[in-house]
Amino acid sequence: MSKINDVLVIGAGLAGLTAARVLADAGKRVQLLDKSRSVGGRLATRRIGEGRADTGTQFFTAHDPEFQAFVERWLEEGIIFEWSRGWSNGSLEETRDGFPRYAAKDGMNALAKHLAAGLDVRINTEIVTIQHLACGWIVTDKENTIFEGGALVLTPPMPQSLKLIEASKISLDPAVFEQLSSIGYEMCLTALLHVDGEMALPAPGAMQRPHANLSWIADNRRKGISKTHIITIQMGGNYSRALWALPDDQILGKLRVDLEPLMGGDSWSILEAQIKRWRYSRPLNPMSVTHVLTGVANDSGSDETRPLLFAGDSFADAKVEGAFLSGLHGARALVGKMS
Ligand SMILES: Cc1cc2nc3c(=O)[nH]c(=O)nc-3n(C[C@H](O)[C@H](O)[C@H](O)COP(=O)(O)OP(=O)(O)OC[C@H]3O[C@@H](n4cnc5c(N)ncnc54)[C@H](O)[C@@H]3O)c2cc1C
Incomplete structure (x- = not known):
């Protein structure tokens, strides 16, 4: 078992990096996990x-x-x-x-690398299952490495996040699940x-x-x-x-x-x-709210719930700005819930 974190953030694209920075600045121990060879997600540059x-x-x-x-x-x-x-x-x-259109000097991925500086990011780490136990959230990658955290943040595109939720048999509030499932x-x-x-x-x-x-x-x-x-x-x-x-x-x-x-x-x-x-x-149809923060009951059947935050460009008018605002506001709401 790896170190115990306050928050696990899945996805080191703009939303995940922004959320992790807010959480780290609030004193939380944060572990970012991404399946790709680099941080940035769709902020991608190829040689x-x-x-x-x-x-x-x-x-x-x-x-x-x-x-x-x-x-x-x-x-x-x-x-x-x-x-x-x-x-x-x-x-x-x-x-x-006439609005300014911005780009990154060394390619868009350079902006992601800049934002990742000082954060604890593990790349080449594809999460395949999520569990919610009495001790907290447990996520497992393809190599069977286990990560543990008190709260979980999911930032992949919504269909990918929900696939993970369904494969792991995590039961979300049906109304929340239906809303999130409609995002294409x-x-x-x-x-x-x-x-x-x-x-x-x-x-x-x-x-x-x-x-x-x-x-x-x-x-x-x-x-x-x-x-x-x-x-x-x-x-x-x-x-x-x-x-x-x-x-x-x-x-x-x-x-x-x-x-x-x-x-x-x-x-x-x-x-x-x-x-x-x-x-x-x-x-195609992002939600107008900036994020969804919900609680999930643990598998032991007790009443205790643990925070689960959905963020990313599925919210807040999409695009780069939307992903950033989603990570920012979602993480702030999570800090409020954890303190
Ligand atoms: C071709 C294209 C052109 C675009 N053009 C523009 C544009 O000009 N202007 C604009 O504003 N926006 C544009 N966008 C949209 C913009 O790139 C995105 O809105 C924004 O980058 C999304 O950031 P994100 O953090 O929400 O998601 P992502 O950047 O997708 O980050 C999600 C991360 O989750 C990781 N991940 C997924 N599943 C797992 C898993 N199971 N385990 C671990 N990690 C996982 C992924 O590797 C990824 O790094 C474009 C997108 C594309 C693809």
Whole structure:
């Protein structure tokens, strides 16, 4: 058995990292657990040869004053920069909202690594079962390593969190379970193309077409995070679902056909191509509350309940800002319940 923690946080994406920081600052012993090889979740950046590409989140906006204050601090610390105030064919032409769009200087994953500094994070740790015993929450990973904590925070995309809850036979209040089960996610096929030459993308090197098959095209070199021209291309939700089961080479074949009329093909050629599949990219119907904090009775049948917090971008208007606010407010509520 590992050390006994006050709180176990499953998922070291933005919501989990933010929640863990609030809990640690409140004096709680926190263990973060993530199945991936790095922290960050969908704040993901991949190296391709000499280059680099953001593969998940491309940029974020800030509307909430508390989130804005954190954004100001990250700007001052030199972690993030303002990339644009909108995109050709997307927000710039359709809405002209003029809000700053931020990105991280060394790729989005660098922001996650910055937030993880000083936290106790265990990566390559996929949690497969959860138990609630008289002594507290016990979670077990694929290697049968056990972690124990007084409270549990679940931050994976909601369908993944609920799969874990169901597989572990944890009984939630039926009304809570029904609400959480209604949250669905959009799939996103993402292509990463290392190209020789330059695509004719409008300034600042990205194009957004919200309702098109290829909904986002961006050059990571022009974004300033890559030495070479690595292009990130996201396919829209319907198109991603339609192509999902095809092998990568067939998806890339269709993508070339879609790209040709948009970008021509004379000034650039593809040196290397990869496909990244995001089964859960963005929630289709996030809950308007910032989190759900509930209590679960332990398996021994006593009346005692232990806190279980659901947080992440399934709440608070989704996206980067929503995930942050969910982690922040969820953890504060948990601290209140534990003290
Ligand atoms: C392709 C794409 C493009 C996007 N573009 C934008 C954008 O431009 N702007 C914007 O604001 N947002 C964008 N988003 C959404 C944004 O990335 C997310 O809303 C946000 O990063 C979610 O953070 P999170 O912490 O809630 O979840 P995640 O980042 O998904 O974190 C959850 C973590 O849980 C871990 N996990 C899951 N199951 C287990 C388990 N059983 N055991 C251990 N660990 C587990 C995962 O490895 C992951 O690290 C995009 C997302 C995608 C995929």
